Amino acid sequence: MPPTITAFESSPDRGRGQARDMRVRWAFEEVGQPYDVRLLSFAPMKAPAHRARHPFGQIPTYEDGDLTLFESGAIVLHIAERHAGLLPKDANARARAIAWMFAALSTVEPPIVELGMAMLFERDRSWYAERLPMLEERVRTRLGELSRHISGADWLDGAFSAGDLVMVTVLRRLNTSGLLDEYPDIAAYVARGEARPAFRRAFDAQLAVFKAASQS
Amino acid sequence: MPPTITAFESSPDRGRGQARDMRVRWAFEEVGQPYDVRLLSFAPMKAPAHRARHPFGQIPTYEDGDLTLFESGAIVLHIAERHAGLLPKDANARARAIAWMFAALSTVEPPIVELGMAMLFERDRSWYAERLPMLEERVRTRLGELSRHISGADWLDGAFSAGDLVMVTVLRRLNTSGLLDEYPDIAAYVARGEARPAFRRAFDAQLAVFKAASQS
Incomplete structure (x- = not known):
């Protein structure tokens, strides 16, 4: 089974x-x-x-x-x-791939989810328009750092790994936000993930x- | 070295x-x-x-x-x-301990960090007083669920593990918020972690x- x-x-x-x-x-x-x-x-x-x-x-x-x-x-x-x-055979590369899984979930996803929650649940609140740029800026900080890291590479660390799998699914949450378009390296990275059979x-x-x- | x-x-x-x-x-x-x-x-x-x-x-x-x-x-x-x-020898128990590490970082920590960020950076904003109860409620939802899970047990799943280590450090971020006092099972759990040599x-x-x- x-x-x-x-x-x-x-x-x-x-x-x-x-x-x-x-x-x-x-x-x-x-x-x-x-x-x-x-x-x-x-x-x-x-x-x-x-x-x-x-x-x-x-x-x-x-x-x-x-x-x-x-x-x-x-x-x-x-x-x-x-x-x-989904994980490299080399022990050090394996540990780094797992580190990227944690980075996706602990460092990149939280500001993205926070932005998404505000767009879903706080759109009618008086503070929404003033708070939105602050939330977008927190996401941009992470996207900028990630973009500098990737800069031309296909994947986060060598071959495609579970770290990329989790990171791409985290970044895809921004698909309708327009923010990915500001970082062509990241948009291309997400597209590479989505193109995998x-x-x-x-x-x-x-x-x-x-x-x-x-x-x- | x-x-x-x-x-x-x-x-x-x-x-x-x-x-x-x-x-x-x-x-x-x-x-x-x-x-x-x-x-x-x-x-x-x-x-x-x-x-x-x-x-x-x-x-x-x-x-x-x-x-x-x-x-x-x-x-x-x-x-x-x-x-x-920090990890059980039994393969299934080991996988569950790792799941608790992810739960601490992906499910419990984000609303706690969000509350902390608001208390640090949005205290002077017009919306702070109105938004604070909403943020506290998101944390309470997780604490309530965690409290039901622990309910009298010493640790999250059998013996102390890396899952408990990460969870206790996440919950300790609430030390000065007063929220832990509302959940005696969780306050006792955190105290058990802090009492370890x-x-x-x-x-x-x-x-x-x-x-x-x-x-x-």
Whole structure:
């Protein structure tokens, strides 16, 4: 039996591949491993049965025999440790690829999520117009630093790795913000990730779920 | 030669152990390994020599022979993988401990940092009083979920692990907010972490650095 992950029955991003199951689907596709998906709507996601899998009541989770995991970063790392294709064999390069996973999630993603949350939930507040430039500036700081690091390279550190996989999914959250266009090196980097056949297969799989839900 | 990490020459937290080198110092102490520290003031931290170690110009970094790492989570994981004491031997328990590291950094820390940033940088803004309860509520959501998970257990998943180490350092950022007092299970959990001899040694070491800087 392949591992089972959980995903939104009807993703709030309307199939744009920005929910966090996308990372895990992409990882499975990169290493050529099959997986099953259990779909959840909002209420079951917050119910005790799912909280036992994920204490914070979110998706994705990962179940394989008697192992249950949560957190997309941890699941991607677990897949990458068990199957070739996402981590370099050299020990130092492997450690650096994992460092980029943490950088994507701890350093680059938080200001991007904060900007996204404000755009979703604070648009009608009196402070929105004044605060927005500050939030965009925090994101620009990270994008500028990342752009200087990449500057012409294809990937973050040598060959494509789990670090790139997570970083590209983090940066894709900015797809509709216009901010990526200000950093051509980063826009090209994200496009390189999106052009990978494994990304396309994962993207199509999550889009098919959203389309099925919206037709039912 | 022991590994060398970087830390603030004069930490903005005034020696309260909330800078991210604390996690790495604590990890070294838990596994009983020596380490050297190179102190950095703000300007060198943002200069090219340090950017080559840390593309985002932050502390801590980790150097050991020809390996350079950044991101406190990645450094803690690297130490935990190489020395006994921070990850269970059982493969499934090990994967779950790593999942808790990611949960601490990706799910629990962001709303705590967001609250902290607002308290530091938006206190004089017109919206501060209205926005603060919203930010506190986001933190409370995570603390409530974490509290339900812990509920009487000593640690997040069996024995103390790198997941607990990172989670306790994340929660300690709330020390002066009053929010931890609302969740006695979590306050007790943080206190258990802080009572570990390895934590005390790491705390004293970073405090000594701050005291030396403030006396010079």
